[in-house]
Amino acid sequence: MFSKGFKRFWIDEIARLCDGTFVIPHTWIMRDGVLTSDVSIVTHTADGRWKHHPGVEKTVAADDLDLDYRDLTADFGEVLVWVDDSTVPAMPNPMRKLVDDDEDLYVIMVSPWADDVSGAKSKQYNKHMNMYTGNGCLPGRLLQQEFHIHYVSTSPHASSAEQFATFRDHVRSTEEAPVKCYNAVTKRSCRFILRTPGLPADNPQQSEEASHMGSNANFPCRKCNWGGTKLEKEGDEMYHTCHLAGVARSAKEIRESLEEQLRLSMQGDSKAVEEHQRKSGTKDKVTQHWIEILVPKAKALKAEHPQWTRDKIASDLKVWLDEQPGDKRNPLLDIVGLDPSQDTPVELLHTILLGVMKYIWHLLNTSQWSDADRQLFAIRLQSTDLSGLTVPPIRAGYMIQYKNNLIGKHFKTLMQALMFHVHSICTPEQFSLIKAAGDLGALLWIPEIHDMEHYLAQLEIAIANVLDAFDVVDPLRILTKIKLHLLAHIPDDVRRFGPLIRVATEIYEAYNGVFRLCSLYSNRLAPSRDISRKFASMSRVKHFLSGGYWWDAMSKQWIQAGNGVQQILLEDPVFQRHLGWVSPNPTKPGFIKPAPLVKSPVLNWCQTKTSKHWGLGTPPSPQSHWRLGRVLTAKSGDSAGLNSWVIALDSKGGTLFGRISELLVGEESLVTLEQFICGQERHPDFGWPILRRPSGAEITQNQVQSFVILPATSVQFVISVQHDCRRGDCQPTIVRKELQEREETDRTTSLIKHTDDDHFVLNMSALHNSAQLRRALPRSLTDIQPLYGDRLALHKLAAEKARDSRKKGRAKTAEKRRATAAAKKRDAELAAAVAELATQRAAGTATAGDDSDSDNDSDRDLAAAGVEVQESDAEDDDYTPGGSTRKRCRKRARRG
Numbered sequence: 001m002f003s004k005g006f007k008r009f010w011i012d013e014i015a016r017l018c019d020g021t022f023v024i025p026h027t028w029i030m031r032d033g034v035l036t037s038d039v040s041i042v043t044h045t046a047d048g049r050w051k052h053h054p055g056v057e058k059t060v061a062a063d064d065l066d067l068d069y070r071d072l073t074a075d076f077g078e079v080l081v082w083v084d085d086s087t088v089p090a091m092p093n094p095m096r097k098l099v100d101d102d103e104d105l106y107v108i109m110v111s112p113w114a115d116d117v118s119g120a121k122s123k124q125y126n127k128h129m130n131m132y133t134g135n136g137c138l139p140g141r142l143l144q145q146e147f148h149i150h151y152v153s154t155s156p157h158a159s160s161a162e163q164f165a166t167f168r169d170h171v172r173s174t175e176e177a178p179v180k181c182y183n184a185v186t187k188r189s190c191r192f193i194l195r196t197p198g199l200p201a202d203n204p205q206q207s208e209e210a211s212h213m214g215s216n217a218n219f220p221c222r223k224c225n226w227g228g229t230k231l232e233k234e235g236d237e238m239y240h241t242c243h244l245a246g247v248a249r250s251a252k253e254i255r256e257s258l259e260e261q262l263r264l265s266m267q268g269d270s271k272a273v274e275e276h277q278r279k280s281g282t283k284d285k286v287t288q289h290w291i292e293i294l295v296p297k298a299k300a301l302k303a304e305h306p307q308w309t310r311d312k313i314a315s316d317l318k319v320w321l322d323e324q325p326g327d328k329r330n331p332l333l334d335i336v337g338l339d340p341s342q343d344t345p346v347e348l349l350h351t352i353l354l355g356v357m358k359y360i361w362h363l364l365n366t367s368q369w370s371d372a373d374r375q376l377f378a379i380r381l382q383s384t385d386l387s388g389l390t391v392p393p394i395r396a397g398y399m400i401q402y403k404n405n406l407i408g409k410h411f412k413t414l415m416q417a418l419m420f421h422v423h424s425i426c427t428p429e430q431f432s433l434i435k436a437a438g439d440l441g442a443l444l445w446i447p448e449i450h451d452m453e454h455y456l457a458q459l460e461i462a463i464a465n466v467l468d469a470f471d472v473v474d475p476l477r478i479l480t481k482i483k484l485h486l487l488a489h490i491p492d493d494v495r496r497f498g499p500l501i502r503v504a505t506e507i508y509e510a511y512n513g514v515f516r517l518c519s520l521y522s523n524r525l526a527p528s529r530d531i532s533r534k535f536a537s538m539s540r541v542k543h544f545l546s547g548g549y550w551w552d553a554m555s556k557q558w559i560q561a562g563n564g565v566q567q568i569l570l571e572d573p574v575f576q577r578h579l580g581w582v583s584p585n586p587t588k589p590g591f592i593k594p595a596p597l598v599k600s601p602v603l604n605w606c607q608t609k610t611s612k613h614w615g616l617g618t619p620p621s622p623q624s625h626w627r628l629g630r631v632l633t634a635k636s637g638d639s640a641g642l643n644s645w646v647i648a649l650d651s652k653g654g655t656l657f658g659r660i661s662e663l664l665v666g667e668e669s670l671v672t673l674e675q676f677i678c679g680q681e682r683h684p685d686f687g688w689p690i691l692r693r694p695s696g697a698e699i700t701q702n703q704v705q706s707f708v709i710l711p712a713t714s715v716q717f718v719i720s721v722q723h724d725c726r727r728g729d730c731q732p733t734i735v736r737k738e739l740q741e742r743e744e745t746d747r748t749t750s751l752i753k754h755t756d757d758d759h760f761v762l763n764m765s766a767l768h769n770s771a772q773l774r775r776a777l778p779r780s781l782t783d784i785q786p787l788y789g790d791r792l793a794l795h796k797l798a799a800e801k802a803r804d805s806r807k808k809g810r811a812k813t814a815e816k817r818r819a820t821a822a823a824k825k826r827d828a829e830l831a832a833a834v835a836e837l838a839t840q841r842a843a844g845t846a847t848a849g850d851d852s853d854s855d856n857d858s859d860r861d862l863a864a865a866g867v868e869v870q871e872s873d874a875e876d877d878d879y880t881p882g883g884s885t886r887k888r889c890r891k892r893a894r895r896g
Contacts, residue, residue, distance in 0.1 A: 001095075002028055002035070003104045003186065007068045010096065012089035014042055014050070014080065016067040017060060024052065024089070028062065035062040051083040069093075098178050104190040105178060109136030111198045112152060112167055113508045114160040115205055119519035119527065128527070130154045130515060131163050132508050136197060140447050140502045146580025147542065149511045151535035155528045160208065161286050165331040171196060175336070182549035182558040189558070196335050198343045198496075200503045203351065203483065206344035211254050211284035211330045215482040219281030223341055223489050224248050227281060233479050234806060239799035240792060242478055243467045245488045249341035251333050257282040258329045262321070265291040266314035268298030284330045290321065345493040345503045346486050348444055349408050355483035356437050356466060357411040360418075363474065364426065365403050373425040374400050379732040380421035380725070383752035387644045388720035389416055390768040408506065415441045416720070416765050419686065423726045432787060433469035435686065438765030439784050440466050444490070445767040446499055450775070456491050458784050463487045465787045471798035476805050514580075542579055545569040587637040590713035592629035592669045600628040609662045610672045613707035620667055629663025632671060636717035636769065645721040647776055648673060648714045655776055656708060657691055657719075669712035675705060676760065682781060683761050685726055689781045691760040719773055720766035728755035 002009045002025075009015050009025060016022050023039035030036070041056040069092055073080070082088050099105045110133045120126040131152040134143055142148050153163045171194045178191035199209050207214045212222040219227030224246035232238055257280045264272045273291055277283045294317055301313045321328065332340045369377070381396040391413045399410055419434045426434070440462040449455050467484060470477050478484045490500070497503055515531070522530035543550070547566045549558040560566075568575055576583055594600075605611050606622045620626075632640045640646050640660055648656045648671075658673030677698065679690040698704040723730065734751040737744040764773070764782065774782045788794045 001105050002037070002062050002065070004063070004065060006102075007065075007071070008104065009062070009065050009068050010093040013069040013091050013093050014072055015065050015069065016072065017064050018066045019064075022050075022072075023060065025065070026057075031059075036060065037062055037065075045083065049081045049083050052088050054087045098176075098193075099191050102188065103180075104183065104186070104188065106190060106192040107137075107195055108192050109197045110134070110171075110194050111136055111196060111200055111503065112164070113200050113505060114163065114209075115201060115508075117512045117515060119156070119516060119531075121516055121520065126156070126519070128154050128156050128515075128519070128531075129158060129160050129163065130512070131160070131167070132511060134507075136502075140499070143502060144504075144507050145582050146507065146511055146514065147582075149507060149580070150539065151515075151532070153528075154515070154531050159285065160205070161327075161331060164209075165327055168331045168335050170194065171335055182551075184547060184549060184560075196338045196343075198345055198503055199332070199338075199340060200345065200347060200505050200508070202347060202349075202505065203486070206347070208285065209330070209332055210249070210340040210344055211258065211282055211287075211333070212341075213277060213281050213283040217281050217283075218278050220482045221246065221281075221485055221489075222249070222344060223486070225281070226485065230806075234799060234803045236796045236799045239479070239802065240795040242485050243464070243488060243791070243795065245492060251339040251341065254282055254284075254341060255329065255333055258284055258287045261287060261291060262294070262328065263314065265294040266298055266317040266321075267310045268295055268302060268313070270295045286327050286331070287329045290324075290328055294321065342492075342496070345497050345500060346490050348500055348504050349506055349509070351483045351486055352441060352444065353408045353411040353415070355481070356440075356487075357415050358406075359470075359474075359477060359481065359484075360430075360434060360437060361403070361406065361411065361414060364422070364430065368426055368430065374403075376732065377421055377425060379750045380752055381417065382749075383732075384417045384420070385720075385722055387641075388718045388763070388768060389413075389766055391416065412441075412767075416763065416767060417722075419765065420722045420725065420761075420763075423685075427473075429469070429472045431685075433466070433473050435765075436462065436465035436469045436787065440487075442765050442767060442770045443784075444500055446771045447501065448771070449494075449499060450771070452495075456494065459491055459494065461784045461786055463490060464791065465784065468788050468791060468794055471794060475798040475802040479802060511580075538579075545575070545579070587633050589633055589635040589637075590669055590711065590715070591633045592663050592665045592671075592712055593631045594627045594665050595630040597627075602627055605666075608664060609707075610664055610670055610709055613672060613705070613709055615705065616709055624666060626664045626666035629665050629669070632660070632663055632669075632712055632715060634715045634717050635713070636772065638718045638769070640715060640718050645719050646673070647716045647719055647773070648708075648710055649716060650708070650710070650714070656710075658708065659721075661707060663712075671710050671712050671715060673708045673710060675708045677704070678762070678777070678781075680781075683724070686761055686764075687785065688764045689762040689777060690724075691721055691762060693758045716776075717769045717772050719769060720763035721760045722763050723754045724759040724761050725752065725754065727759055730754050 001011070011025055011027070014022060014024055022042040022044060024042055025037040025039050027038045028035060029038070036059050038057055038059050041053045041058070043051050043053065045051055067075075080091065095105060112131050112133045114129065114131045117128050117130045118125045119128045131154070133150050133152055134148055135150075136143075138148060152167065155163065174193040178193045180189060180191050182188075183190045199206060201209065204214065207222045210222040214220070217227070218229055219225060221227065225248075226238075226241055226246035227233070228238055233242070257276070261273050261276055261282075264276060270291075273295070297320075298313050298317060301308065301316065305313075330340065332338060365374070378396040378400045381394060381399070384394055386394070392409060394413060394417075399406060399414075415438055419431065419438050422431060422434060440459075443455070443459050443462050467478060467487060470484060493500060518531045518534040519527065521534075544561045544565060545568055547560055549560045551557075552559045569579070569581060570583070573583075575581075602625050604622065605620045605624045605626060608626055608628075611619065611622075630641060634640055634646065642660055642663065644660050646658060646660060648658065650656055656673060656675060657678050658675045660671060661674045662672040664670040664672075675694065676691040677694050679692060681690070682688060683690050694704040694706055699706065730752045732750040733753040735748050736751065738747040738749045739745070762773070762777075764770075766773075
């Protein structure tokens with residue numbers, strides 16, 4: 001529903017535009033910041049009837065709607081007669097009955113996130129199953145703030161399915177009785193209903209939510225029916241289809257499978273249930289609980305009533321099961337409009353960073369790099385130009401030292417920088433894989449999509465390149481790691497959910513820190529209740545401070561906190577930090593922050609670098625006063641300092657690439673750019689655009705300037721540019737003192753010294769401003785190219801290598817198994833021989849001599865039995881301390 005004053009336009013209801021056209025709205029979609037609707041055309045015939053044209057559709061702005069359904073029925077009568085009512089939806093919209101005539105109805109999208117979390121800050125694991133959610137109707141930049149994460153429930157005992165059952169009941173209740181609240185903008189009461197568009201989580205949790213067996217099943221994908229036995233997956237056709245999205249699973253298919261499992265369990269056939277689960281990949285925790293009850297009951301009934309048939313037993317158990325309280329299957333399957341198999345979007349943190357990038361990092365460290373290679377890589381990585389990357393300071397030494405314990409932020413940095421530092425320490429195939437992963441990451445971490453079809457086409461190529469590059473480097477990886485197959489489902493998820501960073505789970509993982517703080521102060525008698533009360537109190541405070549309304553029973557009206565209370569959230573940074581609120585920081589494009597006067601005194605115009613390259617007409621007075629700037633605010637809101645790489649616009653609107661050489665604040669704000677030319681050809685190795693200094697001919701003939709002076713407002717955004725060390729063969733020849741707590745030490749560290757300052761590469765794998773950079777360049781320089789033309793032939797070759805690798809692995813496992821069996825057999829024979837001797841002694845076998853002779857006799861008896869006796873060094877007198885002592889005593893006796 002769209003409200004315009006006191007007029008309410010509902011989906012599938014006839015309305016009139018301001019130009020007099022009659023339409024039926026079908027959607028409400030925000031496009032470029034404007035609410036729009038996809039409408040079909042309706043005409044009014046001469047005989048007074050209405051004709052719907054479902055094939056004629058267009059997009060209109062919501063503000064162009066003029067008269068709603070009530071207005072039209074008031075003008076043309078309560079009953080609208082249609083020429084063909086088969087294509088006309090029911091009018092008025094049935095949802096009008098859910099609200100009063102003066103109330104608006106809104107739909108709030110809530111996507112629950114669930115995972116197991118430790119309630120302790122120590123290493124001791126104190127398991128709680130938590131559920132959070134967020135308002136999916138908010139802009140993406142707000143969804144990544146802790147302030148907008150809402151606690152739902154927690155329990156150290158109840159599973160996620162049990163908590164989802166209550167969540168489902170709440171969602172259902174709003175469909176029939178929408179929640180009444182107050183609209184702070186329209187100042188009118190309204191109602192809302194809840195819808196669940198998706199289920200963000202990590203991969204194991206999403207498999208559980210989709211009633212799926214998991215990644216180790218024969219059918220390991222929760223989203224499609226690809227799979228089979230290990231031998232079947234190694235086949236050429238199955239191997240090839242693993243690189244594609246298979247036939248989609250569906251909620252209907254899952255429900256039918258679970259019903260069949262219950263039917264088989266009522267017959268007492270546990271093997272049939274297990275076989276059905278293996279063949280379908282469907283297994284639900286809730287249903288499994290009942291299966292484990294039904295199978296023994298069916299067997300008990302069969303034993304008690306041998307004459308009963310299977311159908312009779314199943315019929316009785318069906319009646320018994322229906323009488324039992326609680327859900328019999330996954331409660332998420334009962335939420336209208338939710339398909340857990342398709343509405344579990346591929347999650348970037350666990351699938352890309354802790355999946356693809358982690359596999360690449362492990363591959364390089366285990367099968368490629370030596371210690372010397374790691375040392376060289378650390379020096380190169382530490383020398384990375386961080387301008388335009390928006391990553392935390394790189395600690396390359398830490399990443400190499402603790403290479404097996406990296407987390408998401410480390411892999412995000414590696415995804416954007418790894419390809420610039422692996423020349424000479426990796427194979428060409430490995431480099432292709434690293435670069436393909438960087439291309440894919442830059443496409444996925446974008447906030448908005450401007451051209452969906454082109455974006456999806458590029459995304460499919462990037463995913464294919466990553467998978468094919470893995471096939472060349474490690475053909476078995478795609479069969480053993482389901483995260484690689486899940487990449488093929490990303491295009492479908494993008495069509496369904498938009499940019500995947502909207503459903504990223506990092507913010508939920510971070511919110512677990514707030515949960516732990518609430519958990520620490522519980523007395524442990526009722527931890528979930530204590531935690532819930534704290535979160536409820538916190539939500540109440542957030543509601544008050546943000547200007548929310550609540551119903552006052554005494555005054556019978558909606559009220560809110562006073563202006564002074566609301567100002568606390570806007571002005572107090574302590575409250576903002578505690579509540580996870582990021583205050584909107586209004587930017588002033590072109591603003592230059594001056595450097596401190598102590599470090600940079602006021603200069604005359606003739607003392608500045610800018611004066612040497614002036615070309616904008618009449619220069620300022622030589623005696624005019626200027627201050628050097630430290631940071632410039634670009635049009636995008638980025639902060640650009642000295643030596644930052646930026647894209648700017650010249651006076652004619654042309655695109656300039658350059659490095660900031662000087663910032664000046666005086667009569668006006670000026671920026672001096674050291675201009676670089678973007679080449680028309682791609683880099684031969686990276687396949688990305690090249691930046692170089694203007695040549696002499698370009699300067700003399702084409703009037704290209706080495707330095708360009710621009711108004712500060714001309715700078716658009718920062719970009720990431722890295723030196724072309726492959727071309728320059730740059731070496732770690734810079735030595736500097738290592739800093740510890742801001743003080744120099746005697747220890748030294750090495751850095752890369754660039755052999756020139758002329759050749760650079762645009763880092764197209766950088767996540768920051770990736771979409772803006774691609775729009776600023778021609779597609780001939782930015783479009784991702786396929787790595788391999790004939791993918792089917794490549795996959796056949798990779799499948800053959802995978803089969804050979806599996807055969808070697810199976811042979812090695814079989815040999816190890818035989819060796820283990822032979823060792824066990826020898827141990828058993830030895831034990832049997834010892835037992836036989838013990839039996840003989842117990843029967844009265846005569847023994848003579850001392851213990852040492854007895855031991856020798858036992859050894860001879862075992863040898864006679866054909867058992868090899870291993871001599872122990874511990875029995876040698878020369879070895880044991882006691883033996884040495886006795887030997888020395890015998891020598892003294894002979895001397896005496």
